[in-house]
Amino acid sequence: MKEYIFNLPDLLLESGETLASAHVAYRTWGQLNADRDNVVWVCHALTANADVLSWWPGLVGPGCYFDPADWFIVCANVLGSCYGSTSPLDADPATGQPRYQHFPRLSIRDLVAAHEALRQELGLEDIHTIIGGSLGGQQALEWAVQRPDLFDNLVVIATNARHSAWGIAFNEAQRLAIEADPTYAAGQPGGGDDGLRAARAIALLSYRSYSAYVDSQTDPEDHLLREHRASTYQRYQGDKLVARFDAYSYVALSRAMDTHNLGRGRGGIPAALRRVGARTLVLGITSDVLFPLSEQRELANHIPGAMYAELDSRYGHDGFLLETSAITHFLELFYAPTFAH
Ligand SMILES: CC(=O)SCCNC(=O)CCNC(=O)[C@H](O)C(C)(C)COP(=O)(O)OP(=O)(O)OC[C@H]1O[C@@H](n2cnc3c(N)ncnc32)[C@H](O)[C@@H]1OP(=O)(O)O
Ligand SMILES: N[C@@H](CCO)C(=O)O
Known part of the structure; x- marks a missing residue:
């Protein structure tokens, strides 16, 4: 499947910096129907990419709940990621050199702004479903709060309204490992690989159980x-x-994750969540120690009419990637005509 590149207009970041000459890599599957109302937009998590069929098998793909035979599926790589969108490895247009550890600070709202610009470029005015887990769920929520009119359905799995002190602490421990690698500070391709190895091992403790x-x-x-x-x-x-x-990229994205707070500048989290206009399914994973059930309940308690379900899994947080049969089951309940908003 071909990957496309969308060149963004200059993007004013939340930090106040402008990201010039940036781009977003994205893929699509299936066809838009005549009413243009069969769009499924998938937001990916920390280390995934625009190729959702490769990392969410069992949920998205031929024979799956989101089958390209029925849906027009869009997945875009986030800014900062090394999978095709503008990242710390790309040349700064001002200097011609990669920015590495000096890449501008990104926020979840910046990631969403880039994908909102892509959505406008694609002329998609009615999104049937936006779905994401973890960092992908943070983007989906942020977008749904910003645009209550755009999404018919919102499905979020193992995510939160604000990244917790616990989650930030895990991310900081991982960044400490990367920053302790002398090749990271040297700023070069492949810099920080030893640190990244340790960071992933730390992260796994929070992704499993x-x-x-x-x-x-x-x-x-x-x-x-x-x-x-x-x-x-x-x-x-x-x-x-x-x-x-x-x-x-790992440092840039984990920092973006730390900025996530739906309530910032919106009178707090409950007020922000009450703005969501989409029918919403909130799925929590019983063994998730990184995004615990209490965070899922908070979402469901404040999003008007949200359906809440707990997915019983032994996989921990990464259950959102692995438990596709159970997720399919809850999607079938959610989309059944008997569940009213
Ligand atoms: C090109 C691309 O890859 S695109 C990006 C793909 N990744 C993403 O999109 C990110 C999301 N995905 C993920 O985070 C992960 O793939 C997950 C969570 C879905 C699954 O993680 P996995 O590592 O496959 O699962 P799990 O934790 O069970 O580990 C299995 C692996 O560990 C290996 N393993 C298991 N026990 C041991 C051990 N004691 N010692 C050494 N290796 C072991 C297995 O052999 C297996 O190896 P393999 O991946 O080479 O087949
Ligand atoms: N396992 C996920 C991170 C957890 O959200 C990933 O590597 O993207």
Whole structure:
């Protein structure tokens, strides 16, 4: 599937800086119907990309709930990510050099502003469903608060109204690991890879759960001196991310996540959530220690008429990527005509 590039107009960031000559990478699947009302917009999480069929198999794709045979599906890479949109690795138009660790600070609202500009360019005036989990859910919520008239349905999974002190602390621990890598401060391609490896291992602790580790990574009874399964798992997961992601992007996006606060400048979170005009499904994951159920309940309590459901999973936060059968089940309930807004 082809990836397209949309060149953004100069973007005034929340920080006050202007991001000039930026672009957004995006993909689409399926066809717009005659009424142009079959659009599904997917917002991706921290390290994913515009290729939603590759990272949300079982939910988006042929034979899935969101089947391109029925829907016009759009997924755009977020600003700051190393998967095609403008990132710290791109040349600064003013100097011709990449900005690396000096890339402008982004906020969730900046990420949404870039995708809103793309939406306007595509002429999509009626979005049937906007869906996202984690950082993707933060964008979807922010967008739905900004544009109560645009989205018919909002589906958010394992996300929050404001990034918590707990979540920011996890992100800071990961940034400390990256910043301790001398190649990060040196500012060069691949800089910070060792730090990124450690950062991913830290992050995994918040994406999984006690029982997920104990069930899958406990050593055999007779184990003594060989390397522990849990240790090689942590290292492998770090290596796996280093092979496909970039430390400068990781820092930029985790900082953006920390800015997330729907209530900022809007009289607080309840007032912001009351602006949502879309029919809404809020899905929480029982074992999620990063975005706990209390945060999902807060969303559902304040979004008018929201449906709330808990997905019982042993996978922890990453259940939003893995539990596609259960998510499909809740989508079927949500879209059933018997559930009134
Ligand atoms: C080009 C691209 O990749 S696009 C981007 C894809 N990624 C994204 O979009 C981000 C969202 N996705 C994710 O975060 C992850 O892929 C998830 C959460 C969906 C799934 O994570 P996974 O790492 O596949 O699952 P899990 O935690 O079960 O780990 C399985 C892997 O660990 C390996 N593993 C398991 N136990 C151990 C161990 N003790 N020691 C070493 N390796 C181990 C498995 O062999 C497996 O390896 P593989 O990925 O090479 O097949
Ligand atoms: N596992 C997710 C992060 C959790 O939201 C990712 O790598 O994007």
